[in-house]
Amino acid sequence: MRYVDEYRDAETARALAARIAALVDPGREYKFMEVCGGHTHTIYKHGIEDYLPENITLVHGPGCPVCVIPMGRVDDAIHIARQPNVLMTSFGDMMRVPGGDGSFFDSNAEGTNIKMVYSPLDALKIARTNPDQQVVFMAIGFETTAPSTAMTILRAAEEGLDNFSVFCNHVTIIPAIKAILDSPDLRLDGFLGPGHVSTVIGCRPYEFICSSYGKPLVVAGFEPLDILQSIYMLMLQLSEGRCEVENQYNRVVPWDGNPVALRVINQTMEPRTYFEWRGLGFINYSALKLRDAYAKYDAERLFAVPGVRVADPKACQCGEVLKGVLKPWECKVFGTACTPETPIGTCMVSPEGACAAYYNFGRFSRQRVREATQV
Amino acid sequence: MTDTEMYQPGTAHKTREEEVLDRIDRTRRARARVKEERITLSHGAGGKATQSLIEAIFLEEFRCSELEPLEDAARFDIDGVRLAFTTDSYVVSPLFFPGGDIGDLAVNGTVNDLSVSGATPLYLSVGMILEEGFPVADLQRIAASIRRAATAAHVRIATGDTKVVQRGKADGCYINTAGVGVIRHDIVLGADRARPGDAVLVSGPIGDHGVTVMLARGELDIAADLPSDTAPLNGIVAGLLAAVPGVRAMRDATRGGVATVLNEIARASEVAVVIDEAAVPVRNEVRGACEILGIDPLYVACEGRFVAVVDGAQAELAVETLRAHPLGAGAAIIGRVVADPPTLVLLNTAFGGTRIVDLLVGDPLPRIC
Numbered sequence: 231m232r233y234v235d236e237y238r239d240a241e242t243a244r245a246l247a248a249r250i251a252a253l254v255d256p257g258r259e260y261k262f263m264e265v266c267g268g269h270t271h272t273i274y275k276h277g278i279e280d281y282l283p284e285n286i287t288l289v290h291g292p293g294c295p296v297c298v299i300p301m302g303r304v305d306d307a308i309h310i311a312r313q314p315n316v317l318m319t320s321f322g323d324m325m326r327v328p329g330g331d332g333s334f335f336d337s338n339a340e341g342t343n344i345k346m347v348y349s350p351l352d353a354l355k356i357a358r359t360n361p362d363q364q365v366v367f368m369a370i371g372f373e374t375t376a377p378s379t380a381m382t383i384l385r386a387a388e389e390g391l392d393n394f395s396v397f398c399n400h401v402t403i404i405p406a407i408k409a410i411l412d413s414p415d416l417r418l419d420g421f422l423g424p425g426h427v428s429t430v431i432g433c434r435p436y437e438f439i440c441s442s443y444g445k446p447l448v449v450a451g452f453e454p455l456d457i458l459q460s461i462y463m464l465m466l467q468l469s470e471g472r473c474e475v476e477n478q479y480n481r482v483v484p485w486d487g488n489p490v491a492l493r494v495i496n497q498t499m500e501p502r503t504y505f506e507w508r509g510l511g512f513i514n515y516s517a518l519k520l521r522d523a524y525a526k527y528d529a530e531r532l533f534a535v536p537g538v539r540v541a542d543p544k545a546c547q548c549g550e551v552l553k554g555v556l557k558p559w560e561c562k563v564f565g566t567a568c569t570p571e572t573p574i575g576t577c578m579v580s581p582e583g584a585c586a587a588y589y590n591f592g593r594f595s596r597q598r599v600r601e602a603t604q605v
Numbered sequence: 606m607t608d609t610e611m612y613q614p615g616t617a618h619k620t621r622e623e624e625v626l627d628r629i630d631r632t633r634r635a636r637a638r639v640k641e642e643r644i645t646l647s648h649g650a651g652g653k654a655t656q657s658l659i660e661a662i663f664l665e666e667f668r669c670s671e672l673e674p675l676e677d678a679a680r681f682d683i684d685g686v687r688l689a690f691t692t693d694s695y696v697v698s699p700l701f702f703p704g705g706d707i708g709d710l711a712v713n714g715t716v717n718d719l720s721v722s723g724a725t726p727l728y729l730s731v732g733m734i735l736e737e738g739f740p741v742a743d744l745q746r747i748a749a750s751i752r753r754a755a756t757a758a759h760v761r762i763a764t765g766d767t768k769v770v771q772r773g774k775a776d777g778c779y780i781n782t783a784g785v786g787v788i789r790h791d792i793v794l795g796a797d798r799a800r801p802g803d804a805v806l807v808s809g810p811i812g813d814h815g816v817t818v819m820l821a822r823g824e825l826d827i828a829a830d831l832p833s834d835t836a837p838l839n840g841i842v843a844g845l846l847a848a849v850p851g852v853r854a855m856r857d858a859t860r861g862g863v864a865t866v867l868n869e870i871a872r873a874s875e876v877a878v879v880i881d882e883a884a885v886p887v888r889n890e891v892r893g894a895c896e897i898l899g900i901d902p903l904y905v906a907c908e909g910r911f912v913a914v915v916d917g918a919q920a921e922l923a924v925e926t927l928r929a930h931p932l933g934a935g936a937a938i939i940g941r942v943v944a945d946p947p948t949l950v951l952l953n954t955a956f957g958g959t960r961i962v963d964l965l966v967g968d969p970l971p972r973i974c
Contacts, residue, residue: 236893352824454958566629
């Protein structure tokens, strides 16, 4: 299949792996964080770690949009969905995220109507065909999905739809990376930059990571060869003593991002003073809310959202996993109390969550599997 | 030897990670429980939640030697005749889709459950649950489709039932079919019969039905020229059983897809199944749709394909036999059975890595970015 198979070629992968191995200093450990959950998913789905020398470790970062949603926001969404005449919509990944009192699936079993959509425009379509209902779209995601929410709000305004609103939970990636860099318990050697976010924000916003923190970053694509090549580029920077922002994903990511997308975000949304992240706590200016001019599309203003803070379950160590301090299997409840079918933490829910990816794809001893899979 | 001391090929000491993995393995073998207070859609999706529901509620209440193996059909002897008996309900939406409709699906699904149990399907029942207001013309169309499918599969509709419920209490038309068939005494099949050294085959490209129905719902704005694979498997299965004595187990890969079937076999036989991704036949249309939606074709339902585990020495004979049948033109050997690590399904990815293929959790949900 074109545009897919050429980025998954095993021959090329072996050649790249050899070049990575040649750059490794055997006396040194390398830790690279892939910021984006999409990368985590690719790494496990294709078994990329099988190509890496033992002293290169990939640390899974906070860029899974579902994983960073705090429990209180799920409860707020369910509260909105329980109001009379409300039809709530959200992406499929949100349906199983546990709130303080169950997930959207559980809430639907109790009688709410929370529908899964593939795009906010589908929610708008539902609003058009159900004029007697208030259709709320629970918007989640980084700068990747914010433009489509923004465009949908603009479209609703254009059409004069008054039964559509957005429960905005968009977050921004830079404050999260900064929070991780400022976290005292983590030592990283470099970053695989989030490819899809970068199609919108470009590569410049990452420059502080090199200049202020001395870590290299390579914006990476989502096919397995993209990731191997990005690791090679990071290794090359380290071996040559360089520390730069580089763009491996230049077939999609323009250096300056997408000005049209940035403009529509900016037109409809503004930064919140603070926002709670699952496991990371409150981070200043790390999320977006609707501007006053679009107040009539803001579910937080249309409905009395309780805004209750629900503390993460004590046993849950999603925060440490999101920061890359713990590997998924090092969490106390991983795989026993917390599994994909009965998740305690968000990292176990989304296929992009580090715990779910490890549990579903990587839950085995590589040693044993090497023995099992050799013919 | 204690539990934690098992399996240490090549290593004298277990790493901490391996200890954690063993602990998880023990948790997974623990008795199934339903923790939810109400039924959610996940309980019907064919993955882990469905399995827990069946084991924790139905098997607990109905336990008997015929039900216990949880095979596609129950097998028992009456007066020296070996019978297979099965039932299945059909709630597909939309009712009509490219390549089929709820009618032929309801016949083929039950015929196939009997066929992969080693039986020759003979008689079917058809139970109809209709919603007030459902067009008679559509019902006529479905009935004609049931008749054609039954004729094609050489089974007779011997009994039936009709119920009508109020508007809004059902989605047009639901169908339940049950079926009986006879099994030759020399045919012994079971998901617990896979042995190290066996080969794993599929009878054709996977995922056609699931993707066709998803696209036919019209919610995705993706178009592909793809029909469902719904078909009766009794002919091709009979051919395989006649030519290849070393068939150990067969399952039709319906809800939950090939991945779920392989997990059931690995669990029941206490073996590992190793699959080569590059060897799994998937049509480009299906691959493309799955790439866009972020789902894995291994979990997508088929309605006219089955997985067979056969003696490794007869793998080539089996695949040639399958390919000689019109429904098996795309048959392939996709992997093999090994001893360790038991109950796991492993995948050698086309990219050259390895990973687990686990039971699906919840609905196959699209990824958002």
